[in-house]
Amino acid sequence: MLNNGNFEAGFDETGIAHHWKGFTNVDGRYGWSDETWPGLVPEGQHAQVMQISYTLDQNTYIGIYQTVSVMKRKPYDLEIHGLIRSTAGSPQKSSWGYRVQWGIDPKGGKNWKAVEEWTDVGWDDQPLNVDSYTHEEYKTTLIPTGRSLTLFIRGWRKWPTENHEGDFVIDNVRLTGPKVGGTVPSNLPGTGVDWTWP
Ligand SMILES: [Ca+2]
Numbered sequence: 001m002l003n004n005g006n007f008e009a010g011f012d013e014t015g016i017a018h019h020w021k022g023f024t025n026v027d028g029r030y031g032w033s034d035e036t037w038p039g040l041v042p043e044g045q046h047a048q049v050m051q052i053s054y055t056l057d058q059n060t061y062i063g064i065y066q067t068v069s070v071m072k073r074k075p076y077d078l079e080i081h082g083l084i085r086s087t088a089g090s091p092q093k094s095s096w097g098y099r100v101q102w103g104i105d106p107k108g109g110k111n112w113k114a115v116e117e118w119t120d121v122g123w124d125d126q127p128l129n130v131d132s133y134t135h136e137e138y139k140t141t142l143i144p145t146g147r148s149l150t151l152f153i154r155g156w157r158k159w160p161t162e163n164h165e166g167d168f169v170i171d172n173v174r175l176t177g178p179k180v181g182g183t184v185p186s187n188l189p190g191t192g193v194d195w196t197w198p
Pocket residue numbers: 006007008041042043044045046047171172
């Protein structure tokens with residue numbers, strides 16, 4: 001259902017993948033970019049990086065989102081792949097300071113601050129510079145309550161630790177389920193457009 005969920009279709013000048021939009025509340029140094037080092041790319045040749053490299057604030061976020069048309073009350077499978085890297089290098093050392101979360105706006109809105117519930121994908125941070133990384137994945141099922149929904153994915157840097165960087169790598173985001181408008185028979189009667197007042 002998602003466009004460019006595997007991030008192979010290019011990135012704009014701010015480093016955000018085509019068909020996605022970005023959001024953040026970081027006051028400091030941060031950015032989005034195209035990851036191409038194979039050791040950090042779970043699928044294909046590109047992944048989306050969201051990086052927070054300097055801030056003195058706590059609870060800073062950087063993310064991406066995309067709105068899709070869906071069928072109400074039908075189950076959809078959501079899959080997210082990626083990994084987290086940090087200066088601290090492990091959740092024990094960073095006090096679980098770097099997390100990836102997803103959330104939805106069931107009405108298809110564009111405001112990440114309106115998301116009522118964020119879900120942790122369960123990934124832990126790994127060091128910034130090692131030879132190989134564990135590629136993480138996350139799977140769940142969701143049931144849309146409206147005809148469109150917006151999927152938000154964000155990296156969360158919890159602590160105001162100086163000179164500590166967090167890189168959130170996202171790839172192969174898939175939302176699979178019934179396609180909207182894909183199964184309408186062509187011989188259905190019209191919807192009233194030919195109807196005229198007597
Ligand atoms: Ca990819």
